[in-house]
Structures are given as C-alpha cells and as structure tokens.
Amino acid sequence: MNAKKTKKIVVLATGGTIAGLTDDLSAPHNYQAGQVEVNALMTDVNTGGIDWVSEQLAQVDSKDMSFALWQQLLERTQHWLDQDDVQGVVITHGTDTVEETAYFLQTVLSPNKPVAITCAMLPANAPDSDGPANLEEAMSWVQRHDVFGVSLVCAGHVHPGDAVQKLHSQQRNPFVTVQSTSTHLPWGIPSVEDVLSVRAWPRVEIVLNHTGADGRLVRALCAHDAPDGWVVAGTGNGTLHHDLEAALREAQAHGMRVVRASRCAMGGVQSRKGDVFEHAGSLTPVQARVALILELIKEKAAQ
Numbered sequence: 001m002n003a004k005k006t007k008k009i010v011v012l013a014t015g016g017t018i019a020g021l022t023d024d025l026s027a028p029h030n031y032q033a034g035q036v037e038v039n040a041l042m043t044d045v046n047t048g049g050i051d052w053v054s055e056q057l058a059q060v061d062s063k064d065m066s067f068a069l070w071q072q073l074l075e076r077t078q079h080w081l082d083q084d085d086v087q088g089v090v091i092t093h094g095t096d097t098v099e100e101t102a103y104f105l106q107t108v109l110s111p112n113k114p115v116a117i118t119c120a121m122l123p124a125n126a127p128d129s130d131g132p133a134n135l136e137e138a139m140s141w142v143q144r145h146d147v148f149g150v151s152l153v154c155a156g157h158v159h160p161g162d163a164v165q166k167l168h169s170q171q172r173n174p175f176v177t178v179q180s181t182s183t184h185l186p187w188g189i190p191s192v193e194d195v196l197s198v199r200a201w202p203r204v205e206i207v208l209n210h211t212g213a214d215g216r217l218v219r220a221l222c223a224h225d226a227p228d229g230w231v232v233a234g235t236g237n238g239t240l241h242h243d244l245e246a247a248l249r250e251a252q253a254h255g256m257r258v259v260r261a262s263r264c265a266m267g268g269v270q271s272r273k274g275d276v277f278e279h280a281g282s283l284t285p286v287q288a289r290v291a292l293i294l295e296l297i298k299e300k301a302a303q
C-alpha cells in the first residue's frame with residue numbers, strides 16, 4: 001500500500017465494539033462496547049514498524065455519541081493533522097453512529113491528509129474478531145501518499161466519510177457507499193473554531209413518513225419543546241402524508257427549518273414541482289440532520 005515510514009500515525013480512540021468485551025464467547029453478540037484501552041488493541045496490530053501515538057478520548061458505545069465528544073474529536077484530529085511530523089489519523093469508533101461522525105468530520109475539516117475511521121462488528125475478545133484486521137487496514141490506509149480526507153475503513157472496503165451508511169445490523173461488512181458526494185447542499189459549513197465554540201447545539205429532530213402518519217408528533221413537540229429544525233424522512237422521493245406535511249408547514253411558518261429527505265436507503269430525493277420544503281438531495285436523513293445542524297451553527301456564528 002505504498003507505505004512510507006518517516007512520519008507518525010496518531011490513533012484516537014472513542015470506544016465501540018472494536019474495544020468491546022464479551023463474557024460469553026459462545027454468544028459474542030452479548031458484549032459491552034468500549035472496554036479495552038487503545039494501546040491494548042494496538043498490540044494485536046502489525047504496524048509495520050511505523051511510529052504511532054495514541055489518545056484515549058472516550059470509551060463509549062457509539063449509540064451514546066455526544067456533541068461534546070464530537071468537539072473533542074474535531075479538536076484532537078485538527079491538532080494532530082496540523083503537525084508536520086504526522087502522516088495521518090486513525091480513529092476507532094462504534095459502527096452504529098460512525099456514519100454521522102464521519103460525515104461531520106469530513107464536512108467540517110475537509111482534511112488534506114488522510115483520516116481513517118475504523119470499527120468492528122465483533123468484540124475484541126471474540127475468537128474471530130474483525131477489529132485487529134480493520135485497525136491494521138486503517139493504519140495502512142493513512143500511510144498512503146495518494147489519499148486524503150476522512151474515510152471509513154472496514155472489512156476490506158474504504159468508503160468516503162461523507163457518503164457512507166450502515167446498511168446491515170449483523171454482517172462483518174455492514175457499510176455501503178451511498179450516492180456520490182458531489183451533490184452539495186447550498187448550506188453553510190461553519191469553521192472548526194465556530195464548531196468548537198458552540199455551547200448549545202442546534203436541535204434538529206428526524207420524523208418519518210409512514211402509513212397513517214399524521215402531524216401529531218410534530219405538533220406536540222412544537223407546542224411544548226420546539227426544535228430548531230426538522231428532517232423528514234419521506235417515502236420514495238421524499239413524499240409526505242398530507243397531515244404530516246401540514247404539521248411541518250406550520251412548524252416552518254413558526255421559523256423552524258424543514259428539510260425533506262427519503263427513508264429509502266438509496267437514491268436520495270430530487271426537487272419536485274411545488275416543493276414547499278428544502279430537499280436533502282443525496283443525503284440520508286441522518287446526514288441531512290448533521291448538515292442542517294452545521295448550517296444553523298454557521299448562521300448563528302455569522303450574526
């Protein structure tokens with residue numbers, strides 16, 4: 001993989017199954033994420049003699065990923081990428097929300113060095129754990145001199161950080177690359193400094209269109225604890241039940257941003273005649289939520 005051994009790699013650890021432990025080797029899907037320290041994980045990895053340093057930023061199951069940890073990850077990633085003697089950064093993360101973190105980091109940082117996020121579907125002490133091989137691949141990826149940007153490295157595949165989705169809940173290879181990342185929204189991207197200085201993150205909720213969808217959930221939340229925005233995961237090309245659409249129009253009239261995406265795994269949404277909401281283009285609903293949060297941060301920073 002075009003390895004060069006002059007610069008060091010930084011490994012930032014956040015937890016996940018890759019650092020998980022099971023106490024029942026016959027049923028490794030019963031485990032606790034975020035148990036094994038990063039330096040212990042690295043002992044199973046053939047680093048090819050390259051210099052590396054690590055930081056244990058957290059030990060979370062990524063279902064509990066927080067904006068505070070995103071800020072920490074952003075700050076540490078940028079810090080290390082800015083060092084001349086650093087070739088690239090590897091991040092260990094749980095698979096469950098990694099697509100959100102990858103989208104966030106790629107969008108805000110757009111780094112000109114490689115950042116490889118990696119993960120595992122089986123805990124570290126499972127006999128056939130996929131973690132060591134994934135970590136080794138991520139270490140190799142960031143040693144290449146022809147790659148840059150945030151990628152997700154898992155099960156022999158490399159996905160662009162801003163176009164990856166977890167599609168399978170069990171397989172060792174659970175990710176797919178979604179649509180081309182070239183469809184950019186006309187939304188603002190805040191600077192790293194803007195993101196690091198946020199104390200109260202904008203609140204954007206996701207709501208789903210489905211049979212019998214009505215606007216009650218949206219109206220109830222708007223009446224009691226209104227968010228700053230909504231992403232609606234519509235059916236097909238982002239179509240909405242008329243009651244849900246009416247409730248979201250009311251939310252929009254009260255100043256909330258509403259973005260229309262699709263609950264379909266592939267294809268995104270296209271603009272339609274008579275559109276009343278902004279549409280998310282190729283972004284998945286969770287990516288659109290991150291994009292809207294970033295847009296709202298940018299807007300606030302400009303005030």
Ligand code: SIN
Nearest residue numbers: 016017062094095096
């Ligand atoms: C997590 O996302 O932290 C747990 C699940 C996983 O890593 O596969």
